[in-house]
Amino acid sequence: xxxxxxxxxxxxxxxxxxxxxxxxxxxxxxxxxxxxxxxxxxxxxxxxxxxxxxxxxxxxxxxxxxxxxxxxxxxxxxxxxxxxxxxxxxxxxxxxxxxxxxxxxxxxxxxxxxxxxxxxxxxxxxxxxxxxxxxxxxxxxxxxxxxxxxxxxxxxxxxxxxxxxxxxxxxxxxxxxxxxxxxxxxxxxxxxxxxxxxxxxxxxxxxxxxxxxxxxxxxxxxxxxxxxxxxxxxxxxxxxxxxxxxxxxxxxxxxxxxxxxxxxxxxxxxxxxxxxxxxxxxxxxxxxxxxxxxxxxxxxxxxxxxxxxxxxxxxxxxxxxxxxxxxxxxxxxxxxxxxxx
Numbered sequence: 001x002x003x004x005x006x007x008x009x010x011x012x013x014x015x016x017x018x019x020x021x022x023x024x025x026x027x028x029x030x031x032x033x034x035x036x037x038x039x040x041x042x043x044x045x046x047x048x049x050x051x052x053x054x055x056x057x058x059x060x061x062x063x064x065x066x067x068x069x070x071x072x073x074x075x076x077x078x079x080x081x082x083x084x085x086x087x088x089x090x091x092x093x094x095x096x097x098x099x100x101x102x103x104x105x106x107x108x109x110x111x112x113x114x115x116x117x118x119x120x121x122x123x124x125x126x127x128x129x130x131x132x133x134x135x136x137x138x139x140x141x142x143x144x145x146x147x148x149x150x151x152x153x154x155x156x157x158x159x160x161x162x163x164x165x166x167x168x169x170x171x172x173x174x175x176x177x178x179x180x181x182x183x184x185x186x187x188x189x190x191x192x193x194x195x196x197x198x199x200x201x202x203x204x205x206x207x208x209x210x211x212x213x214x215x216x217x218x219x220x221x222x223x224x225x226x227x228x229x230x231x232x233x234x235x236x237x238x239x240x241x242x243x244x245x246x247x248x249x250x251x252x253x254x255x256x257x258x259x260x261x262x263x264x265x266x267x268x269x270x271x272x273x274x275x276x277x278x279x280x281x282x283x284x285x286x287x288x289x290x291x292x293x294x295x296x297x298x299x300x301x302x303x304x305x306x307x308x309x310x311x312x313x314x315x316x317x318x319x320x321x322x323x324x325x326x327x328x329x330x331x332x333x334x335x336x337x338x339x340x341x
Contacts, residue, residue: 009116010062023057023065027072034081046081047073047101054105058112066112070105074098154181173299180243180303186211187242191235201238201269202227208242209267212249220262221253227269231276240307241278241329244315247304248280248327256284256325263324276331283324293317 012019030053034046041048050073058066078088082097162174187208191199199207206225213223233241245267252265268279293301293316301317308315314330 009060009119010065011060013062016064019061019065020068023061023069024072026053026057027069027076029053030073031076031080034077038081046077046097047104050074050077050101051104051108055108055112058109062116063109063113066109070102070109074101074105077101183243183246184239187239191238198232198235198238200229201231201233201241202229204238205242205245205267205269208246209249212246216253218253218257218261221257221260222264223249223267224264225267225269227267228271231269231271233276237311237331240311244304244307244327244329245278245280247300251300251327252280252282252284252325256282256286258285260284272330278329280327281320281324283320283322286323287317287319287325291317291319 010019012022027050030049034041034049037049053073054066054070057069078094078098079086082094084091156178159175159178162171162178165171165174191204202225205227209223209225213221216223249265249267257263263283265280265282268277268281270277293305296302305315308329311331314328316328318326318328320326
């Protein structure tokens with residue numbers, strides 16, 4: 001509020017006649033107060049009430065009205081309060097008093113004028129910065145939108161191509177590639193806020209999980225996320241982590257809950273012992289007895305292993321003793337120090 005008021009100074013810039021009239025009225029008020037209190041003031045203070053009038057006028061209405069107020073107040077003080085009073089006689093002492101007054105009011109008006117010029121420049125710069133920020137935000141949002149749309153368009157083209165392929169294995173590969181491209185497009189759209197700032201992982205993963213659960217055809221499967229707030233990763237780490245989380249959820253839905261309509265998938269993200277740990281846990285059917293992650297032929301798990309290697313992370317998928325499956329991704333200490341802000 002204080003900043004907005006200062007940005008309006010000087011006042012009455014479009015009505016300068018009123019500004020100069022107000023300057024005269026303030027000068028007259030200063031003279032009246034000085035006249036009424038003359039008996040209470042000790043000798044030698046002719047400008048006691050005139051200095052505030054000049055300063056207030058300059059501050060509120062600018063250099064022109066302030067200069068007028070300084071001139072009028074000087075004349076009034078000279079005639080009524082500088083001996084010999086009621087004359088405009090020039091003596092040595094009168095010249096000293098008038099010179100002192102002129103010097104003080106000139107400095108006051110000059111400083112106030114410089115302050116207001118600087119404030120106006122600052123206001124113009126702030127306005128330009130706001131416009132530039134809004135324009136940059138719009139451009140960034142449009143760029144994110146176009147990148148995401150282009151990625152998803154490629155995924156849609158693969159999906160169309162899948163319908164023209166007869167080989168079941170090729171159909172499966174194209175369908176998986178199309179799904180992952182659509183997912184990357186959503187991740188790209190959600191990774192940054194509209195201001196261009198990267199979204200913390202707890203918000204980012206929660207939004208992504210909401211999208212994945214909305215696409216789930218089994219409403220009895222509950223999706224829950226428990227993510228420590230404030231963790232940030234650069235895009236080259238956040239996107240692979242999100243893809244690994246999405247693959248863990250997809251595997252749980254496809255295999256763990258293939259014959260179940262009720263269950264729970266819990267995703268957790270936290271710092272532990274200087275590392276970042278992502279867990280995707282379900283209470284579904286669990287893993288086959290002969291499951292081996294390092295020798296799995298699943299395309300999705302191959303991608304997950306490759307992404308984990310790129311991040312320098314440890315990846316494990318184990319059967320839970322209570323039933324179900326747990327996917328765990330741990331970024332090593334040196335990796336987490338590089339990525340976490």
